[in-house]
Amino acid sequence: MACGEFGFGRMAEPEQLVQAVETYFTNVPVAGSLDGLRVLVTSGPTHEPIDPVRYLANRSSGRQGAAIGAALTAAGAEVTFVTGPAEAPPPPAQRLVSVQTAREMHDAVVAALPVDVAIFAAAVADWRVLTEMGGKIKKAPDMTAAPQLELVENPDILAEISQLETDARPSLVIGFAAETDNVLDNARAKLQRKRCDWLIANDVSPETGIMGGKENQATLLTSSGEESWPRLDKDAVAARLVAKIAEWRALRTEKGETYAPPR
Numbered sequence: 001m002a003c004g005e006f007g008f009g010r011m012a013e014p015e016q017l018v019q020a021v022e023t024y025f026t027n028v029p030v031a032g033s034l035d036g037l038r039v040l041v042t043s044g045p046t047h048e049p050i051d052p053v054r055y056l057a058n059r060s061s062g063r064q065g066a067a068i069g070a071a072l073t074a075a076g077a078e079v080t081f082v083t084g085p086a087e088a089p090p091p092p093a094q095r096l097v098s099v100q101t102a103r104e105m106h107d108a109v110v111a112a113l114p115v116d117v118a119i120f121a122a123a124v125a126d127w128r129v130l131t132e133m134g135g136k137i138k139k140a141p142d143m144t145a146a147p148q149l150e151l152v153e154n155p156d157i158l159a160e161i162s163q164l165e166t167d168a169r170p171s172l173v174i175g176f177a178a179e180t181d182n183v184l185d186n187a188r189a190k191l192q193r194k195r196c197d198w199l200i201a202n203d204v205s206p207e208t209g210i211m212g213g214k215e216n217q218a219t220l221l222t223s224s225g226e227e228s229w230p231r232l233d234k235d236a237v238a239a240r241l242v243a244k245i246a247e248w249r250a251l252r253t254e255k256g257e258t259y260a261p262p263r
């Protein structure tokens with residue numbers, strides 16, 4: 001201690017310092033840094049049936065969500081992974097819930113609460129057809145005109161969970177914004193509109209090759225600022241996000257703040 005002061009110092013243990021420096025420079029989550037943290041992840045597309053053979057969907061390989069799930073589990077989190085019909089294999093997780101439609105995903109998310117952190121990486125279809133046909137819709141010559149599909153909006157899972165006013169609201173809600181134009185402006189508006197805490201924005205225009213590809217270029221938006229990450233492997237994007245969550249958790253623990261109540 002400096003200037004003639006004496007007594008117990010406040011320096012952290014050297015191992016903790018080494019870990020913090022490593023995390024700072026590599027953005028790799030420390031094993032065990034999320035021990036006991038309950039995290040929900042949604043991933044993949046949803047399929048909204050039109051008839052028994054056709055469906056509406058967004059493009060999504062589920063790779064970024066699976067990478068996030070794997071990084072969370074590796075860091076010690078208790079992961080509930082809710083996935084639509086994705087191409088990427090699911091990550092190791094404490095609980096894996098497979099769904100098809102947005103409404104099923106919504107119900108699985110609600111059933112998984114309370115959790116400490118919820119990450120909505122799924123590319124949920126915004127609409128579904130009002131009336132699903134029980135049999136395959138026929139085309140000409142059996143039908144005289146192309147069918148008219150009436151669409152209705154699906155529940156916005158991220159917005160609903162972000163705006164919960166009960167103890168069931170996760171302490172940290174993270175959304176994604178996959179955009180093709182004015183990426184950051186749209187993402188800023190989305191952060192406000194949905195009222196999540198953090199938002200990961202990425203440009204998914206076809207020329208970026210991000211959609212379905214192995215890499216991603218993300219910007220993390222929070223109420224306190226924006227951080228653009230370089231173009232990285234989806235695993236490295238996941239590692240950065242998990243390291244950020246570990247930092248967030250350490251800060252909250254330091255301040256004595258609690259998470260959502262135990263189940």
Ligand code: C5P
Nearest residue numbers: 120121122124154155156157158175176
């Ligand atoms: O509005 P948009 O679909 O662009 O918002 C993207 C974010 O909202 C993603 O985090 C996605 O998982 C979530 N979302 C949702 N439920 C919907 C639509 C989007 O949870 N019905």
